[in-house]
Amino acid sequence: MTFIAKPKIVHKGLSRNALGLTIRDYEGGMSTLCAGCGHDSVTSAIVQAFFELDIPPNQVAKLSGIGCSSKTPAYFLDASHGFNAVHGRMPSIATGASAANRKLYLIGVSGDGDSLSIGLGQFSHALRRNLDMLYIIENNGVYGLTKGQFSASADVGTKAKKGEVNEQQPIDPVQMAMAQGGTFVARSFSGDKDQLVPMIKAGIRHKGFGLIDVLSPCVTFNDHEDSTKSYAYTRRFFHPAVHADFVPPAEEIRTAYDDGEAMPVEMHDGSRIVLRKVSDQYNVHNRGAALDFIRSHHRRGEIITGLLYIDEAEPDMHGISRTPDAPLAQVPFEELCPGSQAMAGLQERFR
Amino acid sequence: MKPTKTEDTEYFHQVVDCQWGCPAHTDVPEYIRLIALGRFSDAYMLNRGSNVFPGILGRVCDRPCEPVCRRGRVEDKPVAICRLKRVAADNRGDIRSRLPVAPKQKNGKRIALVGAGCASLTVVNDLMPLGYECVIYEALDKTGGLMRTNIPAFRLPASVLDEEIDYIVDMGADLRLNTPVNSMRELLDEGYDAVFVGSGAPKGKNLNIPGRNDSDRIHVGIQWLESVAFGHTESIGKKVLIIGVGNTAMDCCRTSLRLGADDVKVMARKPRGFFKASDWELEDAEEERVEIVVNHSPREFVLRDGKLVGMMFDLMDYDIDDNGRIVDSRVTGEKFFPCDDVVLAIGQDNAFPWIERDLGIEFDRWEVPVVDPVTFESTLSGVFFGGDAAFGPKNIIWAVEHGHQAAISIDKYCRASPLTERLPRGVNLQSAKMGIHEWSYSNDFDPSARRIMPHVDLKRRFKKLDIEVELGFTAEQVITEVERCLNCDIQTVFTDNLCIECDACIDICPVDCLTIAPNADEVTLKQNLKAPVLEPTQPFFVSGPLKHTARVMVKDENLCVHCGLCAERCPTAAWDMQKSTLNIPYALDESAEDMARCQRKAG
Ligand SMILES: Cc1cc2nc3c(=O)[nH]c(=O)nc-3n(C[C@H](O)[C@H](O)[C@H](O)COP(=O)(O)OP(=O)(O)OC[C@H]3O[C@@H](n4cnc5c(N)ncnc54)[C@H](O)[C@@H]3O)c2cc1C
Ligand SMILES: Cc1ncc(C[n+]2csc(CCOP(=O)(O)OP(=O)(O)O)c2C)c(N)n1
Ligand code: SF4
Numbered sequence A: 001m002t003f004i005a006k007p008k009i010v011h012k013g014l015s016r017n018a019l020g021l022t023i024r025d026y027e028g029g030m031s032t033l034c035a036g037c038g039h040d041s042v043t044s045a046i047v048q049a050f051f052e053l054d055i056p057p058n059q060v061a062k063l064s065g066i067g068c069s070s071k072t073p074a075y076f077l078d079a080s081h082g083f084n085a086v087h088g089r090m091p092s093i094a095t096g097a098s099a100a101n102r103k104l105y106l107i108g109v110s111g112d113g114d115s116l117s118i119g120l121g122q123f124s125h126a127l128r129r130n131l132d133m134l135y136i137i138e139n140n141g142v143y144g145l146t147k148g149q150f151s152a153s154a155d156v157g158t159k160a161k162k163g164e165v166n167e168q169q170p171i172d173p174v175q176m177a178m179a180q181g182g183t184f185v186a187r188s189f190s191g192d193k194d195q196l197v198p199m200i201k202a203g204i205r206h207k208g209f210g211l212i213d214v215l216s217p218c219v220t221f222n223d224h225e226d227s228t229k230s231y232a233y234t235r236r237f238f239h240p241a242v243h244a245d246f247v248p249p250a251e252e253i254r255t256a257y258d259d260g261e262a263m264p265v266e267m268h269d270g271s272r273i274v275l276r277k278v279s280d281q282y283n284v285h286n287r288g289a290a291l292d293f294i295r296s297h298h299r300r301g302e303i304i305t306g307l308l309y310i311d312e313a314e315p316d317m318h319g320i321s322r323t324p325d326a327p328l329a330q331v332p333f334e335e336l337c338p339g340s341q342a343m344a345g346l347q348e349r350f351r
Numbered sequence B: 001m002k003p004t005k006t007e008d009t010e011y012f013h014q015v016v017d018c019q020w021g022c023p024a025h026t027d028v029p030e031y032i033r034l035i036a037l038g039r040f041s042d043a044y045m046l047n048r049g050s051n052v053f054p055g056i057l058g059r060v061c062d063r064p065c066e067p068v069c070r071r072g073r074v075e076d077k078p079v080a081i082c083r084l085k086r087v088a089a090d091n092r093g094d095i096r097s098r099l100p101v102a103p104k105q106k107n108g109k110r111i112a113l114v115g116a117g118c119a120s121l122t123v124v125n126d127l128m129p130l131g132y133e134c135v136i137y138e139a140l141d142k143t144g145g146l147m148r149t150n151i152p153a154f155r156l157p158a159s160v161l162d163e164e165i166d167y168i169v170d171m172g173a174d175l176r177l178n179t180p181v182n183s184m185r186e187l188l189d190e191g192y193d194a195v196f197v198g199s200g201a202p203k204g205k206n207l208n209i210p211g212r213n214d215s216d217r218i219h220v221g222i223q224w225l226e227s228v229a230f231g232h233t234e235s236i237g238k239k240v241l242i243i244g245v246g247n248t249a250m251d252c253c254r255t256s257l258r259l260g261a262d263d264v265k266v267m268a269r270k271p272r273g274f275f276k277a278s279d280w281e282l283e284d285a286e287e288e289r290v291e292i293v294v295n296h297s298p299r300e301f302v303l304r305d306g307k308l309v310g311m312m313f314d315l316m317d318y319d320i321d322d323n324g325r326i327v328d329s330r331v332t333g334e335k336f337f338p339c340d341d342v343v344l345a346i347g348q349d350n351a352f353p354w355i356e357r358d359l360g361i362e363f364d365r366w367e368v369p370v371v372d373p374v375t376f377e378s379t380l381s382g383v384f385f386g387g388d389a390a391f392g393p394k395n396i397i398w399a400v401e402h403g404h405q406a407a408i409s410i411d412k413y414c415r416a417s418p419l420t421e422r423l424p425r426g427v428n429l430q431s432a433k434m435g436i437h438e439w440s441y442s443n444d445f446d447p448s449a450r451r452i453m454p455h456v457d458l459k460r461r462f463k464k465l466d467i468e469v470e471l472g473f474t475a476e477q478v479i480t481e482v483e484r485c486l487n488c489d490i491q492t493v494f495t496d497n498l499c500i501e502c503d504a505c506i507d508i509c510p511v512d513c514l515t516i517a518p519n520a521d522e523v524t525l526k527q528n529l530k531a532p533v534l535e536p537t538q539p540f541f542v543s544g545p546l547k548h549t550a551r552v553m554v555k556d557e558n559l560c561v562h563c564g565l566c567a568e569r570c571p572t573a574a575w576d577m578q579k580s581t582l583n584i585p586y587a588l589d590e591s592a593e594d595m596a597r598c599q600r601k602a603g
């Protein structure tokens, strides 16, 4: 952390987006995380993505659980709505928020502890519901906030700062989401904004549950030599398999791609993601093959990154539940709450 | 790109825009911090070390530092550097015990100085402590040169001049007032060890158009100001036209108002933006309701019955290209302006009627002597020039810098040491870190706007000629203004092998001046920055290859506000904030170095 807040200086090199806002208008409060924490970089990637998407901050709800990672929504988009849930319970709150106002952009920030230990069940069900939100796991292999105990994502053989070795199998949120039918599954690295920012943009635009597992080193408790989640290790072993370029609606695809290599995916709002395979063995269309690829590389200690799977066709929670288009928050009270007589009638039907 | 050589003094020096822009390289951020601490005497002495006349310059300096001040690039207005200098001068304690002193034991060398203006006085200031005997010849009965005769007392009170000039003369200089040098040959014959010419550029330019010589109500600006300063001229007509729109014109129009004029117009040939006068001088004149009339070129003086009644002007129209340059002009009509007096303020020329042309001192075709820009020696060895006399009219702070350099040369000349073997400038770096997030300077950015100088009210200020208009900053203004300084001398120093490429510094930088990118040629690298390069002349830093990816850390110094956040955020202290101190050699240092060298040779 720093002891003074980042001063707001509107300098001449600062650009404005379609709403006339600068990127500084998408920032939040002063971070209290350790200097060099990967989570702060993810925060800054989120700020950039929302700025570039021209999304008005007041149309966003930020949600999180407990952990250093879960503190970060306080550090971006300070003109947005937000809810800091109890440990591991953010998906329930997000479900409620989405049910009440489906027009809001929901962004959840969680940690490997928050999502894969105490919150694993909640996480699984959010996936199952295909809740329309972007769900970011800032994955550092430890419980940072409680001083660096191994989390459920710690690899076998990785060492803690004091030397103990983890011997339990890790839970990989990406493999879990692939296996469970996730509709947008991605992995990235806090230290690679070129990859991360377009991925966040695509995740925000995706209709349904967008999962990004972001390797985000804990510089204080898990950045030592025998850690598999350090800056050095991640830089050495991460392998981008697919690159995703985000192209907003009404904009032409300008970058020149080689034939067969590029695959544009149309999003529900007309924007597109152009996927580019980096590794030729990777099969983006085939859930099973993709999963095998990730698994086999993981066994060799390699970390496959990129937008690894996307399916825009699956209905999200609102589609499945056939809820009305208008956000419930905008339905007039009389309609939303038809009164005790109607309630009694309804109950009568089930007697 | 190759890694930037920050060991090279010039890199960090250039980052301190004000100090780089100041001809005498005054350590501005340090004196501002001293003022912030209430250490006014220390701030004064620090100033005096480089610019010799802090009280004078704190009022009337041309301030080349302010237009280049970084603050002016980050927001609208630069730090009020000049006004803060005055704060140090006005609030200093008795500093006389801290002034340089001349040794009782002289070194046996005698120097003649022509003119008692700021250039000569600086030479005396630097040479007296080394044991030189300095003889100053001054044509007038007062010291100070144009500072006294031309800069009006309502901008620069005589008491301020006297005090700072006395500091120098009181070291024991042999000041000979009312003693013009009428022949350089005779002066050389007196056997001085060296001669310094600081006689200024004393000739006001004339305007040779019809009617010029037919009236005594047409005055040449600098002569007229001088006669006002000496009390020979005490009044002027009601309607006055000032020709020209430089700083002299500003002093002429404001002086006219104080001598009884009530309708003063400054006549400019060109449009606004092409004026020579500084913005602040224009502002001050316009505040006093002087009208500035643009696009009027003087054609003739109009006299009726032998009496000046006005002037006829050509109306001008200009074509200006995209770069803001005038490419064509034409006359579109004419206009008459009635007036009682005209003051010509269209520039100054050098004039050396007293220097014989067969002495070996060469002059160019504009009557400007040929002077070496480093040593200030003329083509006759042992004769040095400085101030307006050297390269034509400039300003006080340039004259001071010339004086410093000439003093070094004179000292070397007298000791038969080569004039061009001069000490290089050095830079010292010292970490400003005091604790985890504690720095030895106020690193938080203060968004306050520039404070506005309070003035004596419009009615009162015209009552007498010498009422100083600017009142000086109030204590509250000082407190705010010092915090506007961005401490550009507290440098961001990068150690590449410590960086773990976590991006923390990149994310936190409030002005986006840092980037980690694959190394490339300059053009490519500059295209891949987080924020565009807006000022290509600003220093640009490229690190060596970083440990993990071999990419490089790049910094565009242009907008860095020296907030230290990059260093606070860096987990490995790869960035550190370090105070840079520039070591500028003066005659005293050069002299000591030369002596040491001699001793080494002898030993
Ligand atoms: C109207 C006006 C306003 C100005 N305002 C400013 C301002 O606000 N800020 C600023 O920085 N600069 C200003 N300047 C410029 C500044 O005054 C000069 O650049 C500066 O004074 C030059 O100093 P100098 O020592 O070279 O010469 P001068 O100040 O000209 O001093 C030369 C001295 O030499 C004497 N002398 C000349 N010939 C002889 C001789 N043969 N024998 C003996 N003595 C001789 C003269 O009498 C004079 O005293 C202004 C100039 C003018 C004309
Ligand atoms: C119900 C409950 N159990 C345990 C805790 C203690 N606790 C706080 S944060 C945390 C783990 C956070 O780990 P992670 O989500 O990975 O966040 P990180 O700090 O690593 O970013 C735990 C166990 C708690 N706050 N509440
Ligand atoms: S403890 Fe680890 S995860 Fe938490 S802020 Fe510090 S570096 Fe980041």
Ligand code: SF4
Residues within 6 Å of the ligand: B492, B508, B509, B510, B511, B512, B513, B514, B559, B560, B561, B562, B563, B564, B565, B566, B567
């Ligand atoms: S000190 Fe560091 S963080 Fe602050 S503006 Fe300069 S480079 Fe950016």
Ligand code: SF4
Residues within 6 Å of the ligand: A036, B498, B499, B500, B501, B502, B503, B504, B505, B506, B566, B569, B570, B571, B572, B573, B574, B575
């Ligand atoms: S904060 Fe330090 S370690 Fe991190 S990228 Fe910047 S210089 Fe490198």
Ligand SMILES: [Mg+2]
Residues within 6 Å of the ligand: A067, A111, A112, A113, A138, A139, A140, A141, A142, A143, A144, A151
């Ligand atoms: Mg964690």
